[in-house]
Amino acid sequence: MSNFHDGVVAHQFDDAEQQKETVNLGMWSFLITEVMMFGALFAAYGFYRFKYPQAWIEGSNYLDYLLGAFNTAVLICSSLTMAMAVHAAQHAKRKQIIVFLILTIILGGVFIGVKVVEYADKFEHHLVPGHNFSVDSPFANQVELFYSFYFIMTGLHALHMLIGFGIIATLVVMAYRNRFSEAYYAPVEMTGLYWHFVDIVWIFLFPFLYLIGRG
Amino acid sequence: MSTTVEASHHSGTGENYLTAGYGLKSWLMTTDHKRIAILYLLSISLFFVIGGLFAVLIRIELLTPAGDLVSADSYNKLFTLHGLVMIFFFLVPSIPAVFGNFLIPIMIGARDLAFPKVNLASWYVFTIGGLFTFAVVLAGGVDTGWTFYTPYSSTYSKTAVGLTAIGVFITGFSSILTGLNFVVTIHKMRAPGLTWFRLPLFIWAHYATSLIMLLGTPVVAISILLVFLERVFGIGIFDPALGGDPVLFQHLFWFYSHPAVYIMILPSMGVMSELIACFCRKRIFGYSFVAFSSLAIAVLGFLVWGHHMFTSSQSIYAGMVFSILTMMVAIPSAVKVFNWAATMYGGSISYETPMMYAFGFLGLFTIGGLTGLFLGALGLDVHVHDTYFVVAHFHYIMVGGAIMGYLGALHFWWPKMFGRLYPEAWAKLSSIVIFIGFNLTFFPQFLVGYLGMPRRYHVYPDEFQIFHVLSTAGASILAIGYAFPVVYLIWSLVRGEKAGPNPWNAKGLEWTVPSPPTTFNFDETPVVTEEAYDYSRPVEGKVV
Ligand code: HEM
Numbered sequence: 036m037s038n039f040h041d042g043v044v045a046h047q048f049d050d051a052e053q054q055k056e057t058v059n060l061g062m063w064s065f066l067i068t069e070v071m072m073f074g075a076l077f078a079a080y081g082f083y084r085f086k087y088p089q090a091w092i093e094g095s096n097y098l099d100y101l102l103g104a105f106n107t108a109v110l111i112c113s114s115l116t117m118a119m120a121v122h123a124a125q126h127a128k129r130k131q132i133i134v135f136l137i138l139t140i141i142l143g144g145v146f147i148g149v150k151v152v153e154y155a156d157k158f159e160h161h162l163v164p165g166h167n168f169s170v171d172s173p174f175a176n177q178v179e180l181f182y183s184f185y186f187i188m189t190g191l192h193a194l195h196m197l198i199g200f201g202i203i204a205t206l207v208v209m210a211y212r213n214r215f216s217e218a219y220y221a222p223v224e225m226t227g228l229y230w231h232f233v234d235i236v237w238i239f240l241f242p243f244l245y246l247i248g249r250g
Numbered sequence: 251m252s253t254t255v256e257a258s259h260h261s262g263t264g265e266n267y268l269t270a271g272y273g274l275k276s277w278l279m280t281t282d283h284k285r286i287a288i289l290y291l292l293s294i295s296l297f298f299v300i301g302g303l304f305a306v307l308i309r310i311e312l313l314t315p316a317g318d319l320v321s322a323d324s325y326n327k328l329f330t331l332h333g334l335v336m337i338f339f340f341l342v343p344s345i346p347a348v349f350g351n352f353l354i355p356i357m358i359g360a361r362d363l364a365f366p367k368v369n370l371a372s373w374y375v376f377t378i379g380g381l382f383t384f385a386v387v388l389a390g391g392v393d394t395g396w397t398f399y400t401p402y403s404s405t406y407s408k409t410a411v412g413l414t415a416i417g418v419f420i421t422g423f424s425s426i427l428t429g430l431n432f433v434v435t436i437h438k439m440r441a442p443g444l445t446w447f448r449l450p451l452f453i454w455a456h457y458a459t460s461l462i463m464l465l466g467t468p469v470v471a472i473s474i475l476l477v478f479l480e481r482v483f484g485i486g487i488f489d490p491a492l493g494g495d496p497v498l499f500q501h502l503f504w505f506y507s508h509p510a511v512y513i514m515i516l517p518s519m520g521v522m523s524e525l526i527a528c529f530c531r532k533r534i535f536g537y538s539f540v541a542f543s544s545l546a547i548a549v550l551g552f553l554v555w556g557h558h559m560f561t562s563s564q565s566i567y568a569g570m571v572f573s574i575l576t577m578m579v580a581i582p583s584a585v586k587v588f589n590w591a592a593t594m595y596g597g598s599i600s601y602e603t604p605m606m607y608a609f610g611f612l613g614l615f616t617i618g619g620l621t622g623l624f625l626g627a628l629g630l631d632v633h634v635h636d637t638y639f640v641v642a643h644f645h646y647i648m649v650g651g652a653i654m655g656y657l658g659a660l661h662f663w664w665p666k667m668f669g670r671l672y673p674e675a676w677a678k679l680s681s682i683v684i685f686i687g688f689n690l691t692f693f694p695q696f697l698v699g700y701l702g703m704p705r706r707y708h709v710y711p712d713e714f715q716i717f718h719v720l721s722t723a724g725a726s727i728l729a730i731g732y733a734f735p736v737v738y739l740i741w742s743l744v745r746g747e748k749a750g751p752n753p754w755n756a757k758g759l760e761w762t763v764p765s766p767p768t769t770f771n772f773d774e775t776p777v778v779t780e781e782a783y784d785y786s787r788p789v790e791g792k793v794v
């Protein structure tokens with residue numbers, strides 16, 4: 036219990052090593068719950084996809100896959116900058132941490148911006164399920180169902196990104212105040228895991244939503 | 251599982267976690283797992299009383315065949331709120347959030363859980379979810395049943411389903427956070443020498459419970475969120491008129507909610523192992539079988555959800571598979587019961603109150619589990635599905651099993667938590683009253699259910715009245731039985747005899763520290779050198 040109260044190792048841990056492993060396992064466990072949550076949505080999506088293949092393809096064809104592809108590229112880049120931020124944190128390079136974190140937010144912001152354009156477009160074309168939906172199709176209801184999944188899944192994903200912005204912004208402030216050191220950078224590393232997870236979700240969403248009609 | 255503690259049983263000063271601060275803020279901002287356990291104890295006790303009041307109204311209504319006390323609509327709201335409150339706000343958090351919180355760190359020789367702030371957050375999340383549920387009552391209640399079946403819940407119900415859904419959604423996160431904390435703590439915070447197979451079985455049970463919380467809860471959270479979105483935005487995921495499939499909801503719901511029934515019973519099983527070892531003064535027979543059966547229950551529990559859907563549109567082949575898997579999930583439960591019985595065999599059993607509850611658990615859980623097999627049998631279930639037979643089945647397990655375990659735990663660890671002994675004679679008397687009241691309440695329900703009384707109706711044919719009268723009479727006795735502990739436990743806080751560190755002469759790290767424990771539990775990290783429940787060696791911390 037040497038560094039019992041030095042602020043870096045919390046009181047419940049014996050040493051920094053134990054703290055690090057524990058925080059790591061905690062984050063992975065959290066991500067597993069996230070997998071289950073998105074997993075349930077994907078399962079429901081898959082169920083209807085097999086039930087209504089025709090409608091799913093039709094719905095997919097109304098989506099702009101170029102915008103989707105662009106956003107995929109943007110997100111992958113943001114994963115890269117996030118990884119660089121973690122790397123910088125490991126070596127306690129304060130300036131680099133801040134720069135890469137801000138880049139990550141900017142790229143994420145571009146993604147959200149494109150998403151807003153896409154959502155607005157759906158409004159204009161009456162592709163928002165519920166009160167603003169009409170397509171000319173024998174499977175209008177089922178296409179509407181596709182769009183329900185589109186909005187719920189991409190919406191939940193976007194919500195995760197917005198939460199990510201908040202966390203990363205906090206990290207920027209912490210880095211600015213010089214809170215990180217070679218011994219203590221777990222918050223950056225954990226946020227990195229979270230961010231990569233959010234990206235991976237999109238890597239699945241993109242083909243499932245945008246590409247299925249274009250085989 | 252005692253230790254070669256270089257430690258100090260008393261920190262001399264007399265300071266403990268209860269006296270570490272007195273203001274309201276010292277409680278509401280605490281990160282001490284023991285104080286958070288007390289916060290949970292207070293909250294869930296409140297919910298237990300509320301859920302109980304709904305039950306009282308239900309039982310009074312059912313006294314007569316006519317619907318004379320409340321209207322059909324109000325009756326729907328009563329059983330819905332009763333189920334919701336009891337399941338999501340009492341049983342799911344009960345043993346884990348109170349005794350798991352309090353004991354896991356101490357039992358494994360740690361100063362706290364891995365994430366104390368997350369632990370506090372979980373209580374706040376729980377409280378917010380609870381406030382939503384109060385709001386639901388103010389908004390006129392909800393009538394979908396605790397199961398939220400679509401399309402009734404998503405399309406037709408005119409009651410506060412949205413508010414309820416959000417409340418349950420939020421509360422789900424408190425159990426995710428608790429489960430996450432436990433898993434990580436058990437993996438990473440064990441004292442030196444405390445290997446997995448030296449852990450108390452209480453810890454194994456909580457480990458398995460936490461896995462279910464982590465894997466199952468997010469699924470029910472998202473399903474209930476879908477119901478909410480469907481109501482608010484008029485989308486049709488579960489609405490057949492719009493191409494949706496209401497049965498999909500049942501699949502998603504039971505994917506969590508069958509495992510969730512094990513969230514409710516596994517911790518009780520963990521308590522059982524502690525009680526039986528202590529009051530038979532023996533190591534649990536087949537320790538590793540009991541430990542692994544908890545994991546087996548957690549895993550198999552995820553594969554049987556279809557037994558709630560034999561009469562839905564689920565295919566007959568799926569039904570057969572689920573039926574067989576359901577039979578299999580009973581095996582690990584039976585392994586436990588047989589091992590406990592074998593532990594008692596030849597043990598020097600003493601009949602203190604916690605052990606009375608252990609006996610109660612064994613008998614009632616066995617009846618509940620065996621009738622579960624009746625229900626799991628595809629053919630028979632078509633006859634008894636949605637009857638009082640099912641109601642009796644799960645009350646035998648959840649009230650007869652889980653709450654008996656909860657009360658056993660409450661009596662066993664009460665002296666540890668508050669440093670006071672309760673009056674044994676009163677406690678024993680109330681355990682007997684509860685046992686009698688319980689059986690009188692629920693056994694008739696097996697019979698009336700088998701005869702065809704459907705669940706969730708408040709008007710019924712005259713010939714069923716005798717069963718309902720018996721049941722209501724039993725419920726009155728049960729209520730008295732539950733009222734006793736409230737009185738004598740509170741009394742004991744002021745007047746009870748002071749408890750030493752180890753009033754039961756039990757094994758286990760929690761009995762080596764003072765009662766009540768100090769804020770950081772141990773002055774010196776203990777080193778564990780022996781198996782759990784090694785009653786062949788002298789007991790530590792005994793003060794007679
Ligand atoms: C021993 C293993 C068990 C088996 C084989 C079993 C089997 C079943 C089956 C087949 C049903 C569906 C009956 C129907 O709706 O027609 C059922 C319902 C139920 N069981 Fe069990 N069960 C077991 C253990 C448990 C446990 C441990 C709990 C709770 C702690 C529990 C709680 C419930 C509940 C709450 C329901 C009714 C749910 C509802 O429709 O509201 N069961 N059980």
Ligand SMILES: [Cu+2]
Pocket residue numbers: 507508511554555557558
């Ligand atoms: Cu079940």
